[in-house]
Amino acid sequence: MPYLSRIPLAPLRTGTRKLLNSPQAMHAAILGGVAYHPDPGRTLWRLDADNPHRPHLYTVTQVEPDFTALVEQAGWAVDNPHAKPTVADYKPLLANLEAGQTYAFRLTASPVQNTRTPQKPTPDQAARTAASTKERAPSHRLGHRTTHHQLAWFTSRVHKHGFELLTLPNTQDPAPGILPLPNTDTSGADPLLDVRVMARDRLVFNKTLTGPGGAKTGTTKVTVTTASFAGTLRVTDPVELARALITGIGSAKAYGCGLLTLAHPRSNQ
Template sequence: MTYLSRIRINPLRKDSRKLLSNPRAVHGAVMGGLPNHKPDDRVLWRMDPDNPHRPHLFVLSPTRPDWTHIIQDCGWPDADGDHAAVRDYTPLLSQLAVGREFAFRLTASPVQNTATPTKATPAQAARLTTRAENGKRIRGFRMGHRTAAAQLDWFLTRTDRWGFDIPATRSDPAAPGI
């Protein structure tokens, strides 16, 4: 069974400011809330800063989580209301079907691996020199795509593998009276 969680974060607390500014801290806090986590389980999380006064942490996990530590350190532990909502994700998954359209946000890191960077940093140049001297094959360099066109191409070439597609732009007719 899969669970979707929403945790309220108090941005005025010291530990929550660490979460809001450091993705590694969020990852650690999320993994700390999954007592039955297996190494091959996928856990997805997203910090939703739409409202800077009331950010939320969303987590999709294969096991039932316990967010007590996040509520105590980063939430409003003594306030009224629902601090962390944990719901079964199965009803939504059962509604997925071919042809259904969903909207979502994605944060990704569009990168490529290359053995020969065009503008090598001093550390990369040293590794290339060492590789040439030893004749050994070393792992390539991970380089981020810097242009919007390259990032979009990186994304669009992977959507089919990820199980969805991005529909072509469409122009809907104008609403009546506009």
């Protein structure tokens, strides 16, 4: 039975700064909240820091979590209902999804492409290519760096995840500096899809490698390109959308990518 949790973080605390600066440390702290379960299943998380003074951590866990230790490390030490974490049973929302429903959504993902000929290969990629034959050249995973390609990556995947994007009214202008991709499946004048990139980032950090028994064997450099998408969707396949909500979209799920959340759209009035 999945659970959706929302944890307000206190950004000035030493423990919070450690988690904000290391996706690996954040992932480990979240897994600590379900470590007492013999089979916790897939855990998703996302950090929303639109307001850097009040960041929020969202998680989806397959079992009911206990984030007491995480809150003691990085939460607010005040008696305020808005500063307290909330944990909600996700099953009612998943069970009530129906085709035709509309929701506002948010997703932080890692838009990537696979290529055998990277323009600027890293030393590791160059070594892998040099060690291969022309007939069996390795495929390298590269992150999309531009807003246009990130939007194209996302819009090409929405249907297989059980939803479609709504369109903006003809009189509504897109967000300044960000042009959503046109819906090329519509005949006549192409309306703009209601999706935008709210934030983009390129995370570079060292990942600790461990061997048998958990012994540290070294570190490796990890680079993750992320994009945060927001807009309005319409449900087309409730089963596939529910699957996306609890298993995530795209790669780099251990580093804060893949968690899609829904909310009722705001009234036009």
